[in-house]
Amino acid sequence: MxxxxxxxxxxxxxxxxxxxxxxxxxxxxxxxxxxxxxxxxxxxxxxxxxxxxxxxxxxxxxxxxxxxxxxxxxxxxxxxxxxxxxxxxxxxxxxxxxxxxxxxxxxxxxxxxxxxxxxxxxxxxxxxxxxLTVQQIRQIFDIKNDFTPQEEADIKNENAWAFR
Amino acid sequence: MNETKHVEALNQDAILNSENVDRLTDLPPYLRCHILSFLPTRCAVATSILSKRWSYLWISIPALDFTELPSSITNWNSVVVNQAQYVRFRSYVNRVLLLSNAPCLNYVHVEAHSSFVARHVFEWMVAIGKRCVQQLIFFAKHFRIDFPLRFLIFKEKLVVLKLEGFRLLLPSSFHFPCLHSLSLNNILFENDDDPSLEDDCLTRFITSCPVLEELNVGVYNFCEDSHSDSDTDSDEDSNAYVDLPIFENLIHLEVGFTAWPIVLQIIMNAPRLLMFGWPDINPSNKELLLERIEYHGFDMDEEGYSSSKSEDTDSDSDSDSEVKGFEDSYSESEGSMSNDTTST
Structure with a gap:
């Protein structure tokens, strides 16, 4: 330098x-x-x-x-x-x-x-x-949740440990 | 023209309220992924729930960290795992390993505990062994996982390898050309192809790591069972010659075993060694080696610190343990010892 x-x-x-x-x-x-x-x-x-x-x-x-x-x-x-x-x-x-x-x-x-x-x-x-919670992150960063409730539930299920 | 010197003069509020309203989601994927790489793996995976643009972002993160326990009930030497939580934890680890797709992982850290199923831990190690990894830290606490080293495919990329609680089966030949830092604790070695091979496995292992800078070997067992309980015996036949290459880059050595011929040979073959530590060794076991190390021109004290190979210094032994007098007498007579001083 x-x-x-x-x-x-x-x-x-x-x-x-x-x-x-x-x-x-x-x-x-x-x-x-x-x-x-x-x-x-x-x-x-x-x-x-x-x-x-x-x-x-x-x-x-x-x-x-x-x-x-x-x-x-x-x-x-x-x-x-x-x-x-x-x-x-x-x-x-x-x-x-x-x-x-x-x-x-x-x-x-x-x-x-x-x-x-x-x-x-x-x-x-x-x-x-x-x-932060998922809700808080979405709110702060203006992230629109484009999952259906069913899709969201599925993702939570598949990643149960990550969302404990 | 603005001088950068005038930065402070600018109104900070004007900056904050600038028109650059930019949402996190609008960052390009590789930058969002970079942000996720600063999160613990579990939190990064959890961002998949935010929105569709986030669902599979985490799979490109070049770091995996499975050190968060599936249970909060921890005591000194064991972790009690709730069965339902363990099932979820295992499916999480499996899913992450299945989807993770960074071409090269900078960092992988796994901590398995004795309440985990050994077979599962073995499978994770095999899955990780298939990946190109630069820093691999895999601890199996309080139990032992059989692992054939040939399952570690990308040995040439490894820079840091820290293992605990493995029975490593060594292939007939292997090479870690870039390994800078090696730490082995509670490792049982065995020759994979030819169990009757006489060579010491630790010697074979470190011989395959030519650019080592840092070596930390805790308790380990020799290949042959006859040696496995020989902490003190190994002192006796310690004049045996150990064939080791020169470790030009080795600056830090820490040992927790007492196979002194190997330790001594490593020290002698490490011209740039700055630090030698043996924190867990019983002082009575150190005495014999102290005199030998000093015979080879090192300034040692019972703490094991060796600052340099300088010829004229008196090591500053600031410690007060019981072998102090012993150490002093030898550092004074350094260089004037006869050839036979080291015989047992």
Whole structure:
């Protein structure tokens, strides 16, 4: 990650799906494998110009959050000792969001190949549904039950142990 | 242009109420499946009731965890299983094993208890053995399952293998090329093809794992019955030479048995060993080995910790067990011992 030749780029411009521009320094951008790949490709070509990376799937609201995460993690990238502090920050970071935002963030993390954020979101969502009843999950996530009562009873029967 | 530095300045409420209303069901299946993979297997299977789009999502999860017991009545060394619950549990495990279709399972963890039917547990092991698995943890607590190792088909993918409570029948040749971590506890070995084979099965087993980093062998029995009750006897003929390869990657070794020639040979063949532990060994059984290990240039104390093979250090023996004095005297004379010090 620490490739800092004289011709290398120091920052890139990222464009959200709603056409907002974000100036991101390279270390922060490198938290996303997608952005890192773009930067690496450009550096290989020897470009000195600032590059523009359009992200057609990520709105500026969500991109702001992903970049906030990347910035924090870039700060901690060289510091192994503060893992606990970073974990705490991660948790506080996600706690603020509703499920719709979490879903969008999950999608964006997947699209931008920010694996740690993707896993963090998935773990967070999983933890929050683990102890809920079926009814609660359906309600919170707006999942329409499209089984007939008979089908539902059959599934429960076949998986009796899972629904104890 | 927005600077990322200005993130905090943005109104968080505006972010939360953004137009990205996105339902969990609208996530692509592979992402929903990824979320499910963070749930205990039972909870993941239970999501099949949510709606039709969810019913078979869980079958692609690359991890299976059957550690939740079919009964809550647990005491120290046995689990009392309600028969009706066990029947449901078994049909659940069978169904999950039947439907699970991830091309490669990252992680499989099964804990079977003595109140389970041995044949069922064997069948689960066979079903899992057919799959490509990277980390396999299979504990049969307080009983023993016969398992021919040849039923473990994808040995080349295994990275972690932890077994307890098996009678492993070893084929004439087998290989675990990627196995980094091996843990065997309460294992009885037997040669499958040729029961009369003289070679020690543990030696054969670890010889087939060339890239081991972590080895943990608890109580185990030798192939031949004559050795099976020989915890102390094995010390006597311990000058026997054990043929083992060099374990270039081995850094962590923990043993719970007293076949010292094998232990000693593993230590000698592990140039990068950082940790050696023998927590369950009776101190009186350790004495003999301590002097031998130190003879080979290790700093040891009775806890078994070996920090390095460095030539000039005095091991910091911070323990207060009864063999301390013994250990000290030998660490001081390290290097000046004569060749015969180790004879019994």
């Amino acid at each position: 620490a490739s800092s030749s004289s011709s290398s780029l120091s920052r890139v411009v990222v464009k959200s799906s709603d056409n907002n521009l974000f100036v991101v320094n390279k270390k922060v951008a490198s938290q996303s494998q997608l952005l890192k790949q773009c930067i690496d490709n450009m550096e290989e070509k020897g470009t000195n110009d600032v590059i523009l990376i359009p992200l057609s799937n990520v709105t500026s609201n969500i991109l702001t959050l992903v970049l906030e995460y990347c910035e924090k993690h870039a700060d901690f990238a060289d510091d192994d000792n503060n893992n606990q502090e970073l974990k705490q920050w991660d948790h506080e970071f996600l706690k603020k969001f509703d499920y719709a935002t979490l879903n969008s963030l999950t999608m964006a993390a997947d699209y931008m190949v920010t694996k740690s954020l993707l896993n963090l979101c998935c773990q967070f969502i999983a933890d929050s549904i683990k102890d």
